[in-house]
Amino acid sequence: MTDIVLEATDLVHHLGQGAGRVQALKGVSLSLKGGELVLLMGPSGSGKTTLLSILGCLMTPDAGTVQVGGKPVAGLDPEALAQLRRERIGFIFQSYHLFPTLNAQDNVRLALDVRGERARTAKTAAREVLATVGLGHKGKSYPRELSGGEQQRVAIARAIVGKTQVILADEPTGALDTANGQAVMTLLAEIAKDPSRAVLVVTHDPRILPFADRIIHIEDGRIISDESGSGTMKKVSQA
Amino acid sequence: MSLQFRLASRNLFHDRLRFIATIIGIIFSMVLVTVQMGLYVGFRRMVTTMIDNAPAELWIMPVGTKCFEDPSLLDERQRFRALAVPGVAEATPLVIGYAQWRLPQGTTTPVFVVGSELRGLGLHPWNVVEGRLDDLSVPGAVAIDQTYFERLGITGVEQAAELRDRKIQVMAVTKGIRSFTTTPYVFTDVERARSFTGIAPNKASYLLVKLSPGADLGTVQQAMRDNLANVEVLTAAEFAGRSRSFWLFGTGAGAALFAGALLGLIVGTVIVAQTLYSSTKDHINEFATLRAIGSSSRYIYTVIIWQAVLSAVVGFAGAAGIGKVVAAATAESALPVIMTPPLTVALFALTLTMCIGSAIAAIVKVMRIDPAMVFSR
Numbered sequence: 121m122t123d124i125v126l127e128a129t130d131l132v133h134h135l136g137q138g139a140g141r142v143q144a145l146k147g148v149s150l151s152l153k154g155g156e157l158v159l160l161m162g163p164s165g166s167g168k169t170t171l172l173s174i175l176g177c178l179m180t181p182d183a184g185t186v187q188v189g190g191k192p193v194a195g196l197d198p199e200a201l202a203q204l205r206r207e208r209i210g211f212i213f214q215s216y217h218l219f220p221t222l223n224a225q226d227n228v229r230l231a232l233d234v235r236g237e238r239a240r241t242a243k244t245a246a247r248e249v250l251a252t253v254g255l256g257h258k259g260k261s262y263p264r265e266l267s268g269g270e271q272q273r274v275a276i277a278r279a280i281v282g283k284t285q286v287i288l289a290d291e292p293t294g295a296l297d298t299a300n301g302q303a304v305m306t307l308l309a310e311i312a313k314d315p316s317r318a319v320l321v322v323t324h325d326p327r328i329l330p331f332a333d334r335i336i337h338i339e340d341g342r343i344i345s346d347e348s349g350s351g352t353m354k355k356v357s358q359a
Numbered sequence: 360m361s362l363q364f365r366l367a368s369r370n371l372f373h374d375r376l377r378f379i380a381t382i383i384g385i386i387f388s389m390v391l392v393t394v395q396m397g398l399y400v401g402f403r404r405m406v407t408t409m410i411d412n413a414p415a416e417l418w419i420m421p422v423g424t425k426c427f428e429d430p431s432l433l434d435e436r437q438r439f440r441a442l443a444v445p446g447v448a449e450a451t452p453l454v455i456g457y458a459q460w461r462l463p464q465g466t467t468t469p470v471f472v473v474g475s476e477l478r479g480l481g482l483h484p485w486n487v488v489e490g491r492l493d494d495l496s497v498p499g500a501v502a503i504d505q506t507y508f509e510r511l512g513i514t515g516v517e518q519a520a521e522l523r524d525r526k527i528q529v530m531a532v533t534k535g536i537r538s539f540t541t542t543p544y545v546f547t548d549v550e551r552a553r554s555f556t557g558i559a560p561n562k563a564s565y566l567l568v569k570l571s572p573g574a575d576l577g578t579v580q581q582a583m584r585d586n587l588a589n590v591e592v593l594t595a596a597e598f599a600g601r602s603r604s605f606w607l608f609g610t611g612a613g614a615a616l617f618a619g620a621l622l623g624l625i626v627g628t629v630i631v632a633q634t635l636y637s638s639t640k641d642h643i644n645e646f647a648t649l650r651a652i653g654s655s656s657r658y659i660y661t662v663i664i665w666q667a668v669l670s671a672v673v674g675f676a677g678a679a680g681i682g683k684v685v686a687a688a689t690a691e692s693a694l695p696v697i698m699t700p701p702l703t704v705a706l707f708a709l710t711l712t713m714c715i716g717s718a719i720a721a722i723v724k725v726m727r728i729d730p731a732m733v734f735s736r
Contacts, residue, residue: 174650197684207653219648222362230362
């Protein structure tokens with residue numbers, strides 16, 4: 121294990137307004153080290169998504185601090201936050217959020233295009249990463265032509281193509297069958313072998329527990345446990 | 360091809376029905392603008408056609424003359440004062456006025472008589488396609504345009520008619536000298552013009568002035584203003600500008616044309632704005648994803664603006680095509696729609712501006728995107 125790539129301290133956040141205002145996070149602190157695959161688990165309404173949004177610099181906490189790669193994000197304007205995301209954070213969503221009008225290669229290339237990478241370099245990188253996730257032959261396929269598992273692998277390729285330090289995955293296996301879910305988690309475990317990268321996976325899926333280096337349980341806006349995982353499957357994939 | 364352009368084009372063409380509806384909207388609005396502006400250009404040309412085709416460098420006219428067709432008269436003795444001004448080579452009278460043309464069956468129709476000296480400086484008919492200009496020296500000779508044959512009951516040269524109860528004979532026929540008022544022009548000698556219009560022999564509508572070689576236009580113009588009383592002395596360009604100003608803005612005709620064009624622009628703007636807004640709304644998840652993966656606002660605005668530009672290019676191509684057809688169809692009419700290259704360029708710029716301006720609503724919508732929504736959808 122190496123340096124801390126993401127650190128959150130005493131995060132407090134409220135959602136809603138007036139009578140409907142609730143405290144979604146009540147002083148959450150956590151850190152992710154490079155080479156870790158961490159699962160964030162908890163029941164619906166426990167604050168997982170709010171925490172993920174804040175860790176991904178998509179939302180600003182009411183109180184507390186976040187540092188990505190040692191850089192504090194407090195006080196950054198929306199454009200600076202966007203820059204931080206495109207340079208340091210990769211996202212994987214339950215419903216993939218691929219662009220239906222772009223083929224797989226262009227969907228991956230998009231993560232580099234928003235950085236202003238040259239088209240030729242970006243295309244080459246996108247092809248290579250698609251090959252890494254086992255979809256080298258599907259670069260010209262559109263999302264509608266891909267299975268759910270393949271679409272999620274394209275989304276993973278998009279998240280990692282920019283060599284971001286932090287990968288935040290929201291229920292990445294939620295819409296997949298067991299086989300595809302295992303394949304996706306194997307990929308994420310592979311990514312998390314890189315000591316400069318950390319992967320945080322929000323999940324309800326107990327089938328993926330064997331992949332975790334750490335498992336964090338959150339309930340009612342508080343972390344109630346933060347324990348080591350077996351990482352059995354990760355080790356298997358390492359072996 | 361840039362990904363922004365690809366995203367824009369795919370977003371736009373993804374819903375073909377909506378895209379077609381948008382393009383039809385842009386085409387109709389821009390055809391309206393094109394026709395109105397084409398009419399404006401045509402009108403601008405038509406109202407100064409006589410001034411533009413007269414070889415005069417300076418025009419002497421009664422004070423307050425608003426346009427070429429103004430019926431005010433000046434004393435022809437001013438001609439000699441004009442000729443006395445240094446730098447003046449020629450000064451000849453021009454007589455204009457309305458007269459009644461009697462058709463063979465006895466009915467009458469109004470015509471606009473233009474009379475000038477047939478030799479030397481004068482407003483002579485141009486584009487003569489039948490007969491000869493010299494034949495206008497024959498007593499009672501006139502020239503008319505072939506456009507008005509039917510109206511005047513004429514089928515060619517050497518045919519007779521009556522003008523203010525005087526026998527006349529068509530000795531020359533022109534092509535393309537049309538009046539925006541639809542009243543046919545009849546060219547003739549200055550003395551005959553006076554008799555056809557009832558203007559006294561010592562009166563004229565204008566004095567056309569030609570300068571001696573090397574004479575300075577401004578100096579001669581000022582000298583004339585100093586030496587000639589109760590007249591105005593304008594350069595051809597100044598008189599053309601005054602005529603245009605009168606007909607286009609003094610009469611409200613220009614305002615009506617501009618109002619029509621403005622209406623077209625408003626309709627076009629609303630249609631494009633509505634389309635871009637609903638397209639943006641339909642693709643809001645994608646824009647939120649773009650924002651989440653770190654695209655700058657500018658990147659997203661560029662996608663939307665590309666959509667606007669694409670709409671403008673496709674819509675303008677259609678509108679320009681229809682505009683060309685309309686221009687060709689009206690080329691021989693009293694008020695043609697004229698599409699000049701500068702007008703075409705200006706209309707394209709206007710279409711672009713309209714479409715890009717229409718993107719504002721969509722951009723405002725995108726500005727309000729919460730990127731965190733990607734986790735809840």
